[in-house]
Amino acid sequence: MEMNLIMPLNSFITPTLSLVFITLLHIVMTTLPNATASSTVTTGRNETDHLALLAIKSKIVHDPQGVVSSWNESLHFCMWEGVACGRRHRRVITIHLPSRGLAGSLSPYVGNLSFLRVLNLSSNTLEGEIPPQLGHLFRLQILNLNNNSFEGEIPVNLSHCSNLRYLGVHDNKVVGKLSEEFGSLSQLTHLIIHGNHFAGKIPQFIGRLASLKYVSAASNHFTGSLPEALGQLKNLEVLAFGSNELSGTIHPSIYNLSLLTVLSLSGNHLHGTLSPSLGLMLPNLILLQLRGNKFTGPIPLSISNCTTLENLDLGENHFNGKLGTNFGGLQNLEDISLYMNNLGSGEPDEFSFIDSMANCSNLKALDLPANQFRGLLPDSVGNFSNQLSYLSLDVNFIHGKLPSAIGNLVNLEHLGLDNNRFTSTIPVTIGNLQNLQRAYLGINSFHGDIPESIGNLSLLTELYLGENRLLGNIPMSLGNCKKLLWLDLSQNNLSGTIPKQLWSISSLSISLNLSGNQLSGSLPSDVGHLKNLAELDISENWLSGEIPNSLASCTSLVNLYMEGNLFNGSISQSLSSLRGILNFDLSRNKLSGHIPRFLEHFSLKNLNLSFNNFEGEVPIEGVFANASAISVVGNIRLCGGIPKLQLPKCNVKESKKKKSSLMLILVISIVCTLLGVTMVVSFLFCWVKKKRNVQPSGILLRESFMKVSYEMLLKATDRFSSTNLIGVGSYGSVYKGILDPNETIVAVKVLNLQRRGASKSFMAECEALRNIRHRNLVKVITSCSSIDFQGNDFKALVYEFMINGSLESWLHPSLKSSNRENDQTHSLNLLQRINVAIDVLCALEYLQNHCQPPIIHCDLKPSNVLLDSDMVAHVGDFGLARFLQQLTNPNQSSSIAVKGTVGYAAPGKHCFSYTIHYCFFFIFIFFL
Structure with missing residues (x-):
């Protein structure tokens, strides 16, 4: 059919x-x-x-x-x-x-x-x-x-x-x-x-x-x-x-x-207290499971009458008071879970219940974290059943030492002691726990060295020792823990280099956190062995050197934190293979070069490159388009980027292709033309100045120096207040001051006579300045040598204050000059740059040709060129200057070193002969 x-x-x-x-x-x-x-x-x-x-x-x-x-x-x-x-x-x-x-x-x-x-x-x-x-x-x-x-x-x-x-x-x-x-x-x-x-x-x-x-x-x-x-x-x-x-x-x-063997009401909204006679009325319970409710009050002492009880699960409630249950008669008990309650009394016998558990021969798990247990963990913790595989006492107030008897629990697989107040060393006996897979001892005050015996724990998958006070080196024996997935040694006082054995643990895949220590040395190329690692945190250490190219092999990285170290060099193009990174922090290092364009193609959530030495244009695509996801502050040579970053505009956008040979020829031609213009303008300027000179050059006009005392300088600088500090040199500090009665603004260099050679430097600098006496050249006002109010020697040099600061601050507008008193924008036009170059060349020519003996400056740079209110350049800082011996004594080769921080030489009149020698200086400031 x-x-x-x-x-x-x-x-x-x-x-x-x-x-x-x-x-x-x-x-x-x-x-x-x-x-x-x-x-x-x-x-x-x-x-x-x-x-x-x-x-x-x-x-x-x-x-x-x-x-x-x-x-x-x-x-x-x-x-x-x-x-x-x-x-x-x-x-x-x-x-x-x-x-x-x-x-x-x-x-x-x-x-x-x-x-x-x-x-x-x-x-x-x-x-x-x-x-x-x-x-x-x-x-x-x-x-x-x-x-x-x-x-x-x-x-x-x-x-x-x-x-x-x-x-x-x-x-x-x-x-x-x-x-x-x-x-x-x-x-x-x-x-x-x-x-x-x-x-x-x-x-x-x-x-x-x-x-x-x-x-x-x-x-x-x-x-x-x-x-x-x-x-x-x-x-x-x-x-x-x-x-x-x-x-x-x-x-x-x-x-x-009364016949109930299982009472399971977990994960509801039940409240109230449990009957004190619960264990007497329900003596046949095998499983009592009330986890995840809102029960309050003490845990009934009568539970000790439930001799068949195997599982006691009362976690995630509000049970409180002393845990006074005598577990000695519950020989079938396998699992006790009382986590996340308010259990604990602070009484001296707080942990007496642990003593009674020695008779629980079948106990496999004791889970008591997030309670109010206080006091010392007793040595009887080592008397637990040899079947115990899970022990958790995290997030309590247990203090003192961790008993060495913990090493008796040879079948332990999980040890949770983090977030307590342990203050001892980690006992060497922890190495006896050869079945241990997870060890959480962080957020305590464990001190001393990490014991070498920890290398015996070859089955470890997770080790957390972070946020303690551990000292010394990372033990090389950790390299024996070949199954580690997660290692956290952060926020300790560990020092020395990172042992190479650590980089050989290829199983590391969740996290390697060594942050917040005092580790030094370089990041070796062996880091590339951690191909499966998702998070690497080596921040806040003293690591140095370049970022190794082998880091590109860690293609599973999601979080990479390297901030707060001494890494230098540039970000290698090889790191473009790390396309899975979401959080990347390289801040507060000494990295340089350009920000690589390949970061635009990463799916980054956070990128921190702040406080380094990066330069050039900031990209605008990808993560760079989100101002809240990136940070580039503290890189003074960066430009461009999206407007929200508020970086200066880039003057010249670099081509995506290499410059052609035609462009190179054009640049060379421009430089040669400018060089010729410089020479001609310098010659004409000097010739005009010579014709217009109204005073014979051979006459040296002497000025009488002001007489100042220590008290006058003390008053002028507001008792040498730090608010008036404008510079610090090798042998002293420079303060801004106002001298009575003419309210002359001056710069006062105070010698630190505690520094070796400071007194000799003072005398030598005075000697140098004594040879620069023409009023159009020398801006020294006076010197001061006296006894201060504490009976100590006091030596100072007083100079005219240069209101427009150094040439350095004008060539780099992002630098704030401490000498400036207005908010005008730092910017030099072409004519001003030419005038500055001529002023400097004339000053140097005067020093070498018209001083007796001749003086060689030896330290010409923009920070040593100062500008007065009329933007006239003055060469200062004779710290490395040298006196040349008289030409009539050519056999002598000695020189007197003059070291100082402030001393100004104004432009002289006879400059043409040295124009060629110093024209490079004009080119330098023109292109900056």
Whole structure:
């Protein structure tokens, strides 16, 4: 018979049609050749089951194990895989096909298997609605549809299955409420509905299901409080309503369920205190799980009466007070989790409960972080079960030493002690924990060296020792920890170089954090071995040298922090391979060169290049287009960029291509032309000055020097106030002052006589200035040598104050001159630059040709050229000047060194002979 002719035999088909259908089947079977009477009778009894099974097969669209595809006519259906029949009537009583990878839906023809007692299709990928025809199976005892993708509501018709004992639909997509009709399932012992979308309140009818032993309804959307009716389920052994939206308190009636082995109400909004007699009324508890609620008060001491208890999970609540429970009698206890409460009293016997845990021979995990435990960790911590694999005491107030007995816990895999107040050294015995995988000892005050024995922990994957006071070198033995994924030694006082063994830990993939120490040396090329590393933080150390090209091999880097070191050189083009970086910080180093263009193509969230020596144009694409994502402050030679960066405009935009040879020729031609113009202008200027001279050059006009005392200079400089400090030299400091009675603005150089050679320098500089006496050349006012008010020698030189500061500040507008008293913009036009060059050349010519003995300046640079109010240039700072011996004594080669910071020589008149020698100076200031 063809499948498309099959119709379901259910209550919606009239008895007449059913009879016709059966009659037709009988006629067909009896007309088949060689058919026997016995086969005809058998067909009449079980062909319905045969056809129902074929209908179920037709709804399976994926059968990776070939289970239902083997259902064919070669075998009687009672012999099909996963199908069992009764011995007497040969009707299907069991379909057992769990975990077969079946996909599709459940055919409504399943309702025709009227003798079915067990239907187990759990752990497949069946979907669609649960067929309401299941309600016709009044013999059904077990319905297991767990771990599929069924949706919709549980059919109300299931309430007709009066023999149902096991109802399992956990981890599906079932919605709706539990219907009141289900209160008729008086034989039900297991209600397994967790991991769905049930909503509403827990129905009161649940109290009528007197046979219930197991209720698992976690991870749904039940609201309201725990109903009092639950207390009527005297046979209840498991009550699990975790991860719902329940509120209120635990109703006292629940404490009457003396057979309870599991009470799991975690992840709700329950509050109140626990009954002090909890352990006496629920003595058979194996699992007490109330995590993630709002319970307060102490943990009942009576829990010690729950001798079968294996798991105590009360974390994430507000339990407080002393943990006084005696755990000595709980020998089956495996897991204690009390994290994130307010437990702790500060009493001397704070940790007495640890002493009692020595008898917990099966204890595997003790989780107590984020509480208020204080005091010293007792040595009895080493008496825990040798099965202990997890110990966490993080985020408490434990102080003092870490007992060396911690080394007894040889099977420990997780040790959490961070964020406490330990003040001892890390015991060497930590090296005994050879099964340790995660060690968190950070945010304490551990001091001393990191023990070499830590290299014995070859299974370590995470080691956190950051934010302590550890000293000395990073132990080379850490290189033995070949499975490390995360290493944090930050914020300590570690010194020395980074051992090369550290760079050989190729397993490092989460983070290597060495920041905030005193590590020195270079970043070696071995860093390239960390190809899988996502974060490298070596900031705030004393590392130096160039950034190695091998860093480009660390292509998995997401965060790279190198700020606060002494790295120099440029950013290599090879780093363009680090395209996965999101956060890149190179600030506060000594890096130079141009900002590389390849950074425009990175998907950076933050880029910090501030306080380096970068120069040139700032890019404008990619991250550079977001002013909030980048920082380039403190790089005084940068220009361009987006307007929000407020950088000066670039005068000349560099071409993206190399300059052509034609451009090079043009530049050389311009330089030669300017050189010629300089020579001509210099000659004409000197010739005109000579003609206009109204005073014979041979006459030296002497000026009488002012007489000043220490008190006068003290008053003029406001007692040498730091606000008047305008410069610091090798042998002293220079202050701005105003001398009475003419209110002359002066620069006062005060010698630091504590410096070796300062007194000799003073005498030598006076000698030099004595030879520069022409009033158009020398701007020294006087010198002062006296005894100050403390009885110490005091020596100073007084010069005319140059209001327009140094040539350096005019050539580099971003530099602020401390001598300036106005806010005018620093800018020199072409004529001013030519005049400055001529003034300087004339001054140098005078020093070498018209001083006796001649003086060679030896330190000509823009910072030593000062400008007066008329923008006339004066050469200053004779710190490296030399006296030439008289030409009549050529055999003598000695010279007198004159060192100082302030001393001005104005332009002389005889300059042409030295124009060629110093014309390079004009070219220098012209192109700056």
